[in-house]
Amino acid sequence: MxxxxxxxxxxxxxxxxxxxxxxxxxxxxxxxxxxxxxxxxxxxxxxxxxGPTKKYIEVDPASMPPGTGRVVSEGGKPVLLLRQKNGEFRALSAVCTHLGCIVHWNADQQQIQCPCHAGTFTPEGAVVSGPPPRPLASYPTQMVAGKLRITI
Ligand code: FES
Missing domain, CATH: 1.20.5 (Single alpha-helices involved in coiled-coils or other helix-helix interfaces)
Known part of the structure; x- marks a missing residue:
């Protein structure tokens, strides 16, 4: 055991x-x-x-007579669209290069103005006066199927 x-x-x-x-x-x-x-x-x-965002803004060209300008935007990106007296379009950034205020077109004075610190720009976006350090950026435009397309 x-x-x-x-x-x-x-x-x-x-x-x-x-x-x-x-x-x-x-x-x-x-x-x-x-x-x-x-x-x-x-x-x-x-x-x-x-998700995807649009990379362009489309505007009906008939909505802008020559000599006018207005701010359009897409996805929080404001663009100042100008129609020159010869009928051609120019698209510029509407964000002032000083401190980022939104500029507007003054048709009487034929210049772009910033309401914050009195900065002014030519219709081509060059600085005329005031504190903005750089010109306004420009965006390409083209006609697509009867609409003006601004590539942003
Ligand atoms: S933000 Fe435009 S002039 Fe200052």
Whole structure:
């Protein structure tokens, strides 16, 4: 007869405590990584998150008699559209190069004016007077199917 001690512990039928703990830590790490990666991706690629935006503005040319100007915009990008007396169009950024106020066309004086600090520009966008440090940027225009298209 042998007097060997018998192991009375029940036989293991499932995952050990160690396996469960490792699984829980792995799942927690995955959730933590996703919590960092998703906002970072949305910050780096916001256009993909918000969808496509138009890259042009279309205007009916008949709505602008020669010698007039008005601000049009798309996607928060204001453009000053001028129709010269010869009928040609010119599209300029409507954002003043000084501190970013929206400029407007003064038909009586035939110049672009900024209401904030009295900056003035020629119809071509060059600085005439005031604090603006640079001319207004210009955008290309073309006629497409009877509409004036400003590429922004
Ligand atoms: S913002 Fe236009 S002149 Fe200052």
């Amino acid at each position: 042998t007097d060997e001690p018998k192991d009375h512990a029940p036989a293991s039928t499932g995952p050990s405590r160690r396996d469960l703990l490792e699984s829980a830590l792995g799942a927690g790490a995955a959730v933590w990584a996703a919590g960092i990666a998703v906002p970072t991706g949305m910050y780096l690629w916001p256009a993909a998150a918000s």
